[in-house]
Each structure stands twice: as C-alpha cells, then as structure tokens.
Amino acid sequence: MAENPAPSREQAAASVRYDARELARLFEISPRQLQRKFNRYLKRSPQDWLNEQRIIAARRLLLSGGTVKEVAFELGFKQVSHFCRQFKTYHRMTPSQFIHWKLKLRVAGR
Numbered sequence: 007m008a009e010n011p012a013p014s015r016e017q018a019a020a021s022v023r024y025d026a027r028e029l030a031r032l033f034e035i036s037p038r039q040l041q042r043k044f045n046r047y048l049k050r051s052p053q054d055w056l057n058e059q060r061i062i063a064a065r066r067l068l069l070s071g072g073t074v075k076e077v078a079f080e081l082g083f084k085q086v087s088h089f090c091r092q093f094k095t096y097h098r099m100t101p102s103q104f105i106h107w108k109l110k111l112r113v114a115g116r
Contacts, residue, residue, distance in 0.1 A: 019059035023082050026052040061096045064089070069108060074101045 022028035029052055030040040037052075044052045060081050067077040078089035093101045 016059055016063065019056050020063060022056075024056045024060045026056060029056065057092065058096065061093055064093060064101065065104070068101055068105055077101070 018029065018032065022032055026040065027037050030037040033040065035043075040052050044050060044055060048055060064077050064081055067080065068074070072080070074090070075086050078086045081089070083089035083092075090100050093104070097104055099107065
C-alpha cells in the first residue's frame with residue numbers, strides 16, 4: 007500500500023488552523039524546536055509564516071467569490087476588522103480594495 011504524500015505547505019498551515027503550537031504538534035517537535043528551525047531556514051518565526059499562508063488563502067477565497075466576512079471567519083479570524091488590518095499589512099490595501107483592483111485588472115485585460 008502506497009504512503010500518502012506529505013501535505014503541501016498550504017495544507018499543513020490550514021490543517022493546524024494557522025496556529026504555531028499546533029504546527030509543532032503536527033511535526034511532533036516542541037514549539038521551541040519549531041521556532042529554531044524556522045529561524046535557521048526561513049529567517050522568520052513560525053507564526054509569521056503561518057500568518058502569510060493565511061493571507062494567501064484569503065486572497066484565493068476572496069477571488070473565488072467569498073465575502074470579506076465569510077473569508078475572515080473561515081480562516082479563523084474572530085474579528086473582521088483584525089482580518090482587514092492583517093490583510094492590509096501584507097497588501098497595502100483592504101480586502102475590498104483588493105477585490106475591486108483584481109476585477110478592474112480582469113476587465114482591462116479583455
């Protein structure tokens with residue numbers, strides 16, 4: 007019987023609900039070991055990487071038609087305003103502005 011392939015980075019991040027402690031548990035190492043490995047190989051904290059993966063997932067969900075509120079709650083944000091602030095940190099625009107910008111690009115590309 008063939009082994010299941012290892013989950014992708016995005017799947018691993020989503021499966022632990024973007025929580026660094028849960029990611030350490032998934033890989034069967036301590037949170038401190040996870041932090042050291044991330045610092046050594048990625049030069050960032052596990053939570054910083056997980057936050058980035060969460061925003062990448064948010065972009066995908068927004069572009070597939072999800073509302074800002076739906077996406078925020080699906081990705082585990084307790085407040086829509088926190089989701090919008092974090093999204094803006096990465097993209098320098100709100101989720102709504104991002105959707106309008108992408109739609110404008112699609113229309114212009116026709």
